[in-house]
Amino acid sequence: MATTHTLAGMALASVTIVFAPEYASPALTGALIGGLFPDFDLYGAHRQTLHFPVWYTVCAGVLLLTAVLSPSLITVGVAAFVSAASLHSVMDAFGGGLELRPWRATSDRAVYSHYHGRWIRPQRWIRYDGAPEDVAAAVLLAVPTLTQTTGGFQIIVMICVGISIVYGIIRKSLADIAEALIPVLPGGFSRLLSRFTE
Numbered sequence: 001m002a003t004t005h006t007l008a009g010m011a012l013a014s015v016t017i018v019f020a021p022e023y024a025s026p027a028l029t030g031a032l033i034g035g036l037f038p039d040f041d042l043y044g045a046h047r048q049t050l051h052f053p054v055w056y057t058v059c060a061g062v063l064l065l066t067a068v069l070s071p072s073l074i075t076v077g078v079a080a081f082v083s084a085a086s087l088h089s090v091m092d093a094f095g096g097g098l099e100l101r102p103w104r105a106t107s108d109r110a111v112y113s114h115y116h117g118r119w120i121r122p123q124r125w126i127r128y129d130g131a132p133e134d135v136a137a138a139v140l141l142a143v144p145t146l147t148q149t150t151g152g153f154q155i156i157v158m159i160c161v162g163i164s165i166v167y168g169i170i171r172k173s174l175a176d177i178a179e180a181l182i183p184v185l186p187g188g189f190s191r192l193l194s195r196f197t198e
Helices: 002-013 015-019 021-041 055-069 073-092 132-148 152-181 187-197
Strands: 111-113 118-120
Touching: 002 015, 002 021, 002 073, 002 132, 002 152, 015 021, 021 073, 055 073, 132 152
Parallel strands: none
Antiparallel strands: 111 118
16 A cells, blocks of 8 residues: 555654654655655556666665765655655565456566566565555554654554555455446546556
């Protein structure tokens, strides 16, 4: 789930609360946005256009070193953004595939590696987005940020957990809804949803 990725990025960035609390806010903000960013390609070439499991990781290493050697609001925020985007892209390889009903395990495409020029196969450690283990992961990943922050970040975390639980409950029915809507929606909307049936 997008919420799992967001919470994972924020959990990663929450180490700044312990080691560099003055940079916690830009780190958490950068990680929040970076954890979501790759999924902005959802209705395009999903898990391909904005997913870079190798390149984000290489860039994250360089940016994290830069942030350690020359910490500032910008270097820390950008390093957190790219690190969370990297974590998101790598995590997708451990989930299910891109099919409409990923619990059937029919797809061999998890995330595209531009470095290798091919799709990485899904490992299905988390069988599909919204699976019970995905919701459990979201709840566990919420703990570091929830227990170490106050105010706005806590609210964001609680909203993400709430969305995760609701999405987990309705996930399987969404496939039926999408399939029923595709034939009756206007062309543009139908094309947006049809990528889930490919």
